[in-house]
Amino acid sequence: MIVQNFNHKMAAHCESGTITSLLNHGGLNITEPLVFGIASGIFFGYFHKMKSFAFPTFIVRNKPGQMRTNIEKRLGVRFKNYDFKDPVKGQQTLDQLLQNNIPTGAQVDFFYMDYVPSWERVHINVHFLVVTGKTENKYTISDAYFPQMVELDADSLEKGRFAGGNMSPKGFIFHLDKLPADIDYNKAILKGISKACFYMLKIPIPFLGIRGIRMFGKKVVEWPKFARDTEHLSHEIMKINILLEDQGTGGAGFRFMYATFLQQAATITGKPQLAELSAELMKIGDGWREISLFSARIGKNRDLGPDKLKQLSEMLYDRANVEERFFKSLSQAIK
Amino acid sequence: MKEKEGFVDYPEQQMILYVEKDDGNYGPMQTGSYISANYMDDYVYKRRNLEIDLRNQVTSGAISPIKYYMILVDLSFSELAARAHIRKSRVKKHLDPKLFGSATMEELLKYAAVFNVPIANLLQILLVKSNGSFESDFILEPKSSGIMVGQSQTSNPYVILTKIEEKSR
Structure with a gap:
């Protein structure tokens, strides 16, 4: 059983890509940046000491799953969601949906996705993909990170869907249930921007939003004390590049994709200030990219002394300052 | 950009x-990918060295096999406990090489599922000769070796089949 007429498309990010694919399949012509922006996907969070993580880390997008729920609220679309305690029931329901020609989104632990090269696989419970078919014991998968559809053993998909730990997927699957007759994109875009500004500027938690970027800048100089040795520190510093560029951000920690959203939003809403801010964010993104390249370079060269970490810290503080100004301007532009 | x-x-x-x-x-x-295109060699170098270091520690009895895999797959102690559904106090014991032997077969099965390895590999490390030196099958990319090690689960949860064969060229 293969879902008919499903059009696989690469996307920058797994969750916004999955939602975009399902909406497109249902007949809604919407881009990934619009989904990302309306869902207030842009964010920042720094986690210095958290039991779930083996080393300090950061995130550059909102909470996993929130893109879907925000899109539902703001566009008026409806997804049907399922989670399971019993893997057998989880598989039966998925198979039934595929039998009914319904492409189905799934949340999985990336580690068990055997089609991914082993060096890329990490335990992260918030990877999203679309299951588009099943033949014998293999599922056909539309994973936004791959140019073509891929196949995955049923056993691996089950392991991925029912992995335990932080943000455990609990077999979660979802599919498009209903599209509204009319969508007020203007209202949805402004709400999406407004919430993004709130989370970046006003959320009263010291490690989130702009304050999170500053905390990252302050704490990154302490990273050596968490590392086993120089090689480990080098690996973790180089992961800054991966988290900003490679783990499905569209480049510069989602800043390039959000700039694309603002450019499209300017046309839809007729607010030219959004186009100007879009160009400004593209430049801000270039600064994040410099951080990515700097991290990769000092990591590779094992040039990880206090002076280099201080330099990295200053670059992060600088991003916090420019983003604070940017999000204040953005907040004003939609009033 | x-x-x-x-x-x-x-x-x-x-x-x-x-x-x-x-x-x-x-x-x-x-x-x-920019980082993969420019820095993959460095990543592989670090990963190989990390595995060799951990292997030396596990074979000398300085760490337990659970700790060997936990570090290789980059999990924290708490996250391992949550994923394996094993109490933290028990995981703490199993990280200690002297107390690793107190793990039950059921617990080992749970760890093996988290690490995505057969249970047998918690008591052995498979090394494959590649480019003149032995490397761990756990981190070796298949394309870098002329030998293929295939391990498949049987209907018996405690028994796996390991097949070693030359790759067809």
Whole structure:
């Protein structure tokens, strides 16, 4: 059983890509940046000491799953969601949906996705993909990170869907249930921007939003004390590049994709200030990219002394300052 | 970022980057991963050295096999306990090489599922000769070896089949 007429498309990010694919399949012509922006996907969070993580880390997008729920609220679309305690029931329901020609989104632990090269696989419970078919014991998968559809053993998909730990997927699957007759994109875009500004500027938690970027800048100089040795520190510093560029951000920690959203939003809403801010964010993104390249370079060269970490810290503080100004301007532009 | 500045020729790992097109519009571009294209050798070098270091520790009895895998798959102690559904106090014991032997078969099965290895591999490390030296099968990329090690689960949860064969060229 293969879902008919499903059009696989690469996307920058797994969750916004999955939602975009399902909406497109249902007949809604919407881009990934619009989904990302309306869902207030842009964010920042720094986690210095958290039991779930083996080393300090950061995130550059909102909470996993929130893109879907925000899109539902703001566009008026409806997804049907399922989670399971019993893997057998989880598989039966998925198979039934595929039998009914319904492409189905799934949340999985990336580690068990055997089609991914082993060096890329990490335990992260918030990877999203679309299951588009099943033949014998293999599922056909539309994973936004791959140019073509891929196949995955049923056993691996089950392991991925029912992995335990932080943000455990609990077999979660979802599919498009209903599209509204009319969508007020203007209202949805402004709400999406407004919430993004709130989370970046006003959320009263010291490690989130702009304050999170500053905390990252302050704490990154302490990273050596968490590392086993120089090689480990080098690996973790180089992961800054991966988290900003490679783990499905569209480049510069989602800043390039959000700039694309603002450019499209300017046309839809007729607010030219959004186009100007879009160009400004593209430049801000270039600064994040410099951080990515700097991290990769000092990591590779094992040039990880206090002076280099201080330099990295200053670059992060600088991003916090420019983003604070940017999000204040953005907040004003939609009033 | 301009389109031409963002392009990286690395077919092994493709991704979408949002860039400024020639007409001034922003949009997606399919490209290769910059870090993989430029720094993969360094990543592999570090990973191999880490595995060798951990292997030396586990074979000398300085760490337990659970700790060996926990570090290799980059899990924290708490996250391992949550994923394996084993109490933290028990995991703490199993990380200690002297107390690893107190783990039950059921607990080992749970750990093996988290690490995605057969249970047998918690008591052995498979080494494959590649480019003149032995390397762990756990971190070896299949393309780098002429030997293929296939391990499949049987209907008996405690028994796996290991098949070692030359790759067809």
